Amino acid sequence: TCETVCPVGAITFPSKEMIQRIEKEYAMLRYVQAKKEKKGTKLALSKARDKAEKLYPNLLTTQISQLQDIY
Numbered sequence: 001t002c003e004t005v006c007p008v009g010a011i012t013f014p015s016k017e018m019i020q021r022i023e024k025e026y027a028m029l030r031y032v033q034a035k036k037e038k039k040g041t042k043l044a045l046s047k048a049r050d051k052a053e054k055l056y057p058n059l060l061t062t063q064i065s066q067l068q069d070i071y
Helices: 016-026 028-055 061-070
Strands: none
Touching: 016 028
16 A cells, blocks of 8 residues: 555554444445446446447437337
8 A cells, every 4th residue: 555655754644443334334335336237237327239230320319228128
């Protein structure tokens, strides 16, 4: 970490135990995991839309959605 590398001790960080206690108290990992899943879903949908628009450049988005329902 930066604390380990800093030669003059200008940077300090809270103890590992304190960080773990705060994480547990506020359930931060669950929050971060939920955000990660949501972002992953959005990214996958965006990639699928881009691919569909390249395959079917003359179709409207609503028509592409109808094609996705078929497949």
